[in-house]
Amino acid sequence: MELTGAEIVIRCLQEEGTEYVFGYPGGAVLFIYDELFKQDKVKHVLVRHEQAAVHAADGYARSTDKVGVALVTSGPGVTNAVTGIATAYMDSIPLVVISGQVPTGYIGEDAFQEVDAVGITRPCVKHNFLVKDAKDIASTLKKAFYLAKSGRPGPVLVDIPKDVSTTKVAFEYPETVNIRSYHPAQSAPAEQIRQAAQLLLSAKRPMVYTGGGVVLSDASKQLAELVRLLGYPCTNTLMGLGGYPATDKQFLGMLGMHGTLEANFAMQHCDVLLAVGARFDDRVIGNVAHFAQVPRKIIHIDIDLASISKRVKVDVPLVGDVKHVLDDLLGALRASKQKPDAAALKDWWQQIESWRSKKSLAYKYSDEVIKPQFVIEKLYEITGGDAFVTSDVGQHQMWAAQYYKFDQPRRWINSGGLGTMGFGLPAAMGVQLAHPGSTVACVTGEGSIQMNIQELSTCKQFRLPIKVLALNNRYLGMVRQWQEFFHGNRYSESYMDALPDFVKLAEAYGHVGIRVTKPSDVEGAIKEAFARKNDLVFMDFQTDPTENVFPMVPGGKGLSEIIMAEDL
Amino acid sequence: MRHIISLLMQNEAGALSRVAGLFSARGYNIESLTVAPTEDPTLSRMTIVTSGSDAIIEQINKQLNKLVDVVSVMDLTDGDHIERELMLVKVRAEGNDREELKRMTDIFRGRVIDVTDKTYTIELTGTGHKLDRFLQAIDHALILETVRTGASGIGRGNRILKL
Numbered sequence: 155m156e157l158t159g160a161e162i163v164i165r166c167l168q169e170e171g172t173e174y175v176f177g178y179p180g181g182a183v184l185f186i187y188d189e190l191f192k193q194d195k196v197k198h199v200l201v202r203h204e205q206a207a208v209h210a211a212d213g214y215a216r217s218t219d220k221v222g223v224a225l226v227t228s229g230p231g232v233t234n235a236v237t238g239i240a241t242a243y244m245d246s247i248p249l250v251v252i253s254g255q256v257p258t259g260y261i262g263e264d265a266f267q268e269v270d271a272v273g274i275t276r277p278c279v280k281h282n283f284l285v286k287d288a289k290d291i292a293s294t295l296k297k298a299f300y301l302a303k304s305g306r307p308g309p310v311l312v313d314i315p316k317d318v319s320t321t322k323v324a325f326e327y328p329e330t331v332n333i334r335s336y337h338p339a340q341s342a343p344a345e346q347i348r349q350a351a352q353l354l355l356s357a358k359r360p361m362v363y364t365g366g367g368v369v370l371s372d373a374s375k376q377l378a379e380l381v382r383l384l385g386y387p388c389t390n391t392l393m394g395l396g397g398y399p400a401t402d403k404q405f406l407g408m409l410g411m412h413g414t415l416e417a418n419f420a421m422q423h424c425d426v427l428l429a430v431g432a433r434f435d436d437r438v439i440g441n442v443a444h445f446a447q448v449p450r451k452i453i454h455i456d457i458d459l460a461s462i463s464k465r466v467k468v469d470v471p472l473v474g475d476v477k478h479v480l481d482d483l484l485g486a487l488r489a490s491k492q493k494p495d496a497a498a499l500k501d502w503w504q505q506i507e508s509w510r511s512k513k514s515l516a517y518k519y520s521d522e523v524i525k526p527q528f529v530i531e532k533l534y535e536i537t538g539g540d541a542f543v544t545s546d547v548g549q550h551q552m553w554a555a556q557y558y559k560f561d562q563p564r565r566w567i568n569s570g571g572l573g574t575m576g577f578g579l580p581a582a583m584g585v586q587l588a589h590p591g592s593t594v595a596c597v598t599g600e601g602s603i604q605m606n607i608q609e610l611s612t613c614k615q616f617r618l619p620i621k622v623l624a625l626n627n628r629y630l631g632m633v634r635q636w637q638e639f640f641h642g643n644r645y646s647e648s649y650m651d652a653l654p655d656f657v658k659l660a661e662a663y664g665h666v667g668i669r670v671t672k673p674s675d676v677e678g679a680i681k682e683a684f685a686r687k688n689d690l691v692f693m694d695f696q697t698d699p700t701e702n703v704f705p706m707v708p709g710g711k712g713l714s715e716i717i718m719a720e721d722l
Numbered sequence: 723m724r725h726i727i728s729l730l731m732q733n734e735a736g737a738l739s740r741v742a743g744l745f746s747a748r749g750y751n752i753e754s755l756t757v758a759p760t761e762d763p764t765l766s767r768m769t770i771v772t773s774g775s776d777a778i779i780e781q782i783n784k785q786l787n788k789l790v791d792v793v794s795v796m797d798l799t800d801g802d803h804i805e806r807e808l809m810l811v812k813v814r815a816e817g818n819d820r821e822e823l824k825r826m827t828d829i830f831r832g833r834v835i836d837v838t839d840k841t842y843t844i845e846l847t848g849t850g851h852k853l854d855r856f857l858q859a860i861d862h863a864l865i866l867e868t869v870r871t872g873a874s875g876i877g878r879g880n881r882i883l884k885l
Binding site for chain 2: 301335
């Protein structure tokens with residue numbers, strides 16, 4: 155049977171079990187939209203801007219273990235999608251982005267809405283394809299889904315010229331895929347596993363540091379088993395939150411630039427470090443030379459060989475799927491006659507508890523003005539720690555990461571690597587669609603929310619009862635904080651003048667808006683908002699404009715050069 | 723240190739720009755880069771001459787391996803290898819210079835492959851170092867034009883880069 159290229163695209167999505175496509179139509183994808191219209195297996199979510207389509211697909215992927223799918227037209231459709239694609243790339247999120255392209259005969263002629271999609275996205279995709287022959291659509295999409303999800307996940311772009319979508323060819327969806335140049339590692343060699351186990355058991359001051367790889371590999375069960383078996387302390391990166399239960403006593407909180415004192419000090423002073431699906435990035439290890447001042451042995455589990463010894467030299471690399479490697483490592487630890495050094499561990503924990511007793515996340519509550527930390531604490535209490543929380547980027551993101559205790563993976567959805575303002579609301583749409591009955595909160599700021607506020611319209615159309623908590627301090631808070639600390643209080647362009655009335659704005663989009671100005675009203679407002687199960691509620695919290703995020707390891711400084719709130 | 727990296731990649735549109743883009747995006751040096759199809763029409767072979775610390779060279783190798791279009795990577799400088807580059811030099815060859823240039827070409831085991839009443843075009847192969855030396859050995863003022871291919875390399879004996 156012969157099908158058009160456009161029919162084949164939709165059939166492939168059906169074969170892949172794609173539930174939702176997030177997209178926006180245009181000239182080059184008209185035939186694909188026509189085929190979408192003729193079926194009802196693959197549902198389309200019409201966003202209001204292509205960036206949001208990709209973020210929504212991204213939120214969908216992060217909160218499930220599925221591949222997110224976005225569909226955009228050529229030219230501006232693709233360029234608008236680039237920020238979303240780069241966001242997913244930096245955080246290793248599996249996406250397939252299908253873009254329309256001008257007809258093959260027009261490529262290179264500066265045709266209307268032409269852009270070199272493959273060229274413009276090359277540095278921010280795992281891989282991309284331009285499909286020049288309808289015969290190749292099925293095999294290309296099969297490869298795209300496989301590449302997106304396997305190995306270190308990432309976004310894959312498939313660019314389809316308009317004439318290719320109208321050409322009729324025989325359709326057969328390949329059952330398997332083989333790419334001769336692509337063989338992601340599964341398990342690490344047994345000898346290295348044994349070495350790692352031995353090193354772990356010989357530790358006097360051990361530390362387990364885990365990142366987004368644990369979440370992506372669905373390995374939190376294995377991680378918890380390992381950490382409990384050994385009795386070692388564990389910290390998560392911003393991307394790894396929820397990978398280890400935050401309410402567990404062996405959890406030291408997040409580490410890095412705005413991590414807890416105990417996590418950063420334990421990281422700095424440990425003698426054996428187990429890094430799991432984390433990449434020692436500059437927001438975790440700001441100063442590599444300072445980190446190296448304390449001698450320690452490092453075991454690094456990662457699926458990406460290029461992550462090993464990229465910034466920090468590793469002693470025992472374990473390249474493979476985190477879940478698989480942790481299973482093997484657990485086996486080796488259980489098989490070993492050696493046990494952790496109980497006496498050394500006791501001393502180490504005593505040291506850690508003395509750091510923990512400094513309560514680095516303490517803040518001064520106020521009766522007068524709403525403290526942003528207080529809002530997150532109440533959000534945590536009222537949702538029972540069980541919500542999906544998306545965030546935008548800035549101070550509110552750090553407070554959400556610090557004060558919402560995630561006990562489960564895939565609940566904390568944020569743009570860690572690229573730091574994309576405007577991510578939170580569209581990501582929340584993808585999360586809410588993936589989990590229709592669940593509570594989804596979007597913690598944002600008055601700056602970030604305006605970068606994709608048009609999506610309130612999409613939320614109305616698809617009846618997405620997201621709870622938006624805007625920590626509105628009338629400043630681009632993180633910019634303001636750096637200007638206060640490092641630029642002599644010169645608040646260059648960080649004040650958000652002429653802000654809209656967010657309550658009226660929410661109402662204009664057909665939602666409910668609540669403005670909260672007093673600390674005593676915070677709890678009531680959040681309760682009221684979350685009681686409205688079927689409504690999107692936009693909460694505009696007028697928070698303290700002078701509040702800063704602490705603790706803080708300034709950029710380029712060592713982990714133990716941390717600044718606490720009381721230091722200033 | 724200078725390294726010569728050989729790689730086999732899918733003979734597909736865009737593969738070259740993925741490699742070139744990787745080097746520019748991550749700030750790695752490229753001294754030269756050559757690419758051409760192999761006896762297997764589905765594969766191209768590329769030779770990249772680069773330089774950097776051991777850590778950077780290690781990252782370059784890993785990042786190249788990570789590209790989906792790259793099938794196989796070998797750092798030739800890790801072992802015995804042979805390096806060759808082709809250069810064409812057009813020189814002004816008049817009067818006494820004609821004899822001198824011919825003699826120098828012979829000494830460097832090059833060939834004069836085009837002759838006019840005023841010019842020679844000289845073909846020379848060898849390591850980059852040898853080609854540099856030739857250019858130093860002749861009168862600089864006589865050089866009208868040079869073109870070099872960049873290095874190609876191959877491992878000695880059993881060191882084989884093949885699928």
